[in-house]
Amino acid sequence: xxxxxxxxxxxxxxxxxxxxxxxxxxxxxxxxxxxxxxxxxxxxxxxxxxxxxxxxxxxxxxxxxxxxxxxxxxxxxxxxxxxxxxxxxxxxxxxxxxxxxxxxxxxxxxxxxxxxxxxxxxxxxxxxxxxxxxxxxxxxxxxxxxxxxxxxxxxxxxxxxxxxxxxxxxxxxxxxxxxxxxxxxxxxxxxxxxxxxxxxxxxxxxxxxxxxxxxxxxxx
Numbered sequence: 695x696x697x698x699x700x701x702x703x704x705x706x707x708x709x710x711x712x713x714x715x716x717x718x719x720x721x722x723x724x725x726x727x728x729x730x731x732x733x734x735x736x737x738x739x740x741x742x743x744x745x746x747x748x749x750x751x752x753x754x755x756x757x758x759x760x761x762x763x764x765x766x767x768x769x770x771x772x773x774x775x776x777x778x779x780x781x782x783x784x785x786x787x788x789x790x791x792x793x794x795x796x797x798x799x800x801x802x803x804x805x806x807x808x809x810x811x812x813x814x815x816x817x818x819x820x821x822x823x824x825x826x827x828x829x830x831x832x833x834x835x836x837x838x839x840x841x842x843x844x845x846x847x848x849x850x851x852x853x854x855x856x857x858x859x860x861x862x863x864x865x866x867x868x869x870x871x872x873x874x875x876x877x878x879x880x881x882x883x884x885x886x887x888x889x890x891x892x893x894x895x896x897x898x899x900x901x902x903x904x905x906x907x908x909x910x911x912x913x914x
Contacts, residue, residue, distance in 0.1 A: 756900070759791050764905050766841050771907045774852040775866040778905040780874050781844060783897040787889075792840070801837040804847045808835045822885040871897050871906065 763785055767778035788805045789797035796802045800815055808814025814833040821830050837843040854861040862881050868874035872894055879890040886892070897903055 756786075756791055759786070760900065760902070762792075763840065763844065766844055768905055768907055770844060770848040774848040776848045776851045777868075777871055777874055778907065779871045779897045779902040780865070780878070780893070781848065782902045782905060783871075783875070783893045784847070784878075785844070786896050786900075787892055796834055797840075800834065801840050801843050802835050803840055803843045806835045806843070806846065806850075808833045822887060871903050 760782060763782055764778065767781040770776055770781060771778045785792075785803040788794075789803045792798060792803070796805065796815075796817060805819065813836045815836050816831055816833050818829050819832050819834075820827050822828075835843075835846070837846070851862040851865050853859060854863070862878070862883070864877035864881060865874050868877050875890040875893040875897070878884070878893070879887075883889070
């Protein structure tokens with residue numbers, strides 16, 4: 695049977711050992727050190743690579759979510775006047791990129807609560823009350839699809855609530871997405887006192903304003 699040929703590194707190692715006539719015990723110690731350093735180096739490289747891979751994977755999933763909703767958000771802007779960037783930004787913020795239980799199981803991207811005569815599901819949620827966050831149980835709308843959720847959200851902003859048809863008119867009339875975000879908060883859309891800032895940050899970070907359709911009152 696043919697003898698297995700030694701690697702280049704092993705041949706160089708053997709020559710170095712013969713040249714310096716090292717004791718057997720010291721050779722064994724050096725070999726352990728070399729192997730140990732190699733293993734540590736490989737593990738360090740793997741640990742450095744893992745966060746990079748995780749970031750890349752998250753970025754890919756985020757873009758998929760945006761792409762999934764962007765076209766319909768633009769259609770809704772034409773039909774209702776709600777900026778695509780606002781629809782997309784709110785969907786991201788409210789549903790945590792579509793991963794919340796409410797979004798992933800019931801297609802409710804905006805945390806819309808159900809009326810007594812509407813299909814709904816009771817879930818715990820966080821609300822800002824009296825200067826602090828509290829957990830409450832509320833009944834939320836259940837939708838057949840993400841697009842159904844987006845459509846009803848746009849209709850709410852366009853037509854207002856049953857008690858105030860003009861409640862969100864300032865959102866529709868806003869000249870920029872920043873103004874629209876501030877108008878959402880001042881109109882009482884969310885209890886979070888930093889809601890507008892969070893929404894603006896998301897729109898800016900992911901350049902969601904690129905999807906806005908240009909209209910008479912539309913500019914970035």
